[in-house]
Amino acid sequence: MASAREMRLRIKSVKNISQVTRALETVSASKVRKAINAVTATRSYATKAWQVLKHVAQQPGRDSLHPLLAKHASVKHILAVVITGDRGLAGAYNSNVIRYTSQQFDPSTGFASGQRSNVPVKYIAVGRKGRDLLVRRQKNVIAEFSNLPAAPTFMDVSAIGHLAVEAYKNGEVDEVYLVYTDFVNMSRQITTVKKLLPLELGGEGRVEDFEHSSASTGPAAAYEYEPDQREILDEIIPRFTALQVYQAILESQASEHAARMIAMRNATDNAKELVGALQLAYNKVRQQGITNDILDIVGGAEALAAK
């Protein structure tokens, strides 16, 4: 058993750690509240925008409507926008995203849309942790965005969506996916992949609406466009696509703070438990020491008295 002094030091250090984790928990708790406000405020707009895009994608003759609606003849390159946090200490938050990403996009483990097993994947990393993990796994990271502000505005992140849209337009990539963490509630966040381009008719894969309902109607009739088709599609398709990236970032940030808060609360609880156990062990050691000392004195005194 360790000496009493060592144990005292150990208890002290565990207590210090629990103070740090408790502070982090409090900070995350206030951040998560703000993040939830931000994400729920924009959620209905983003969901509606996505529905409109889907309706547009159901139009007859979509391939000729707009370059972003046209499916590329064959899929030679895939782009994945992977959204993680800049910092760790958030439980399994970051590693979940990366693990899910490789499940979806690694040739060895299969692929989001089925058979295509050997399509090279390019990555755009949003968040420092994701970048580091992807680079370590020797993925082809073509761009990275880190140190995003705590409450990003659409302008702050529109560049990310723009980049993805441009890459698709130029034919550099033939499909664009978005990997993010969907915020459901404080204790539940779902790592999700969403196909951004070309627009799909919907209903594929996992929950992919930001709002967790599917109140979508099933229209097929052709739109009338005002003022004219070209102008309106040019305006809404790139913007609404970029908006999905923005919403995904907000969802991910709320998820990150929630994950960190839970992780830190668990860490604090564990530390408390550990301190309790250590304190008990320390008390035993100390008592043992005192008993030994008394035995020594008593033994010495008796030896003297016996003379």
Added chain:
Amino acid sequence: MTIRCEIVSQDRTVFAGDVDMVVLPGAAGEMGILPKHAPVLTTLKYGIIKVRKGGKEELFTVAGGIAEVQPDIITVLADAAENVEEIDEVRAAAARKRAEEVLAKGIPANTDMYLVMEAALRKSNLRLDAVRRYRRGGVRMPTSEN
């Protein structure tokens, strides 16, 4: 026979409900939408959305955006939208004054700043106009807020 109407601005849902008729300020002019309307996708101008429901009418300002019409639902994605009853007149007037002052100083046209202020001016003009013309019970006295 009603049609679902949802007006969403970038930061909140402004209106959602089943209504009899909606009048939108479309890019090509005002358009009245009744249930079973043919699908339309249109951009919106700065203007007023009128929502009629059981003989009552609700009014919303909208500062541009798009509207999607399906036979059973109208979705308005507004850049900014507000119920006319909720408009804070004092703030709108102050915003207009600010924008006019900045524009009067003569910042060169076609800069971002110019466009932003011009948009702000148009928006506050729209809101003030909406209040004057449509608010029930006429113009309210300025509140003590701000």
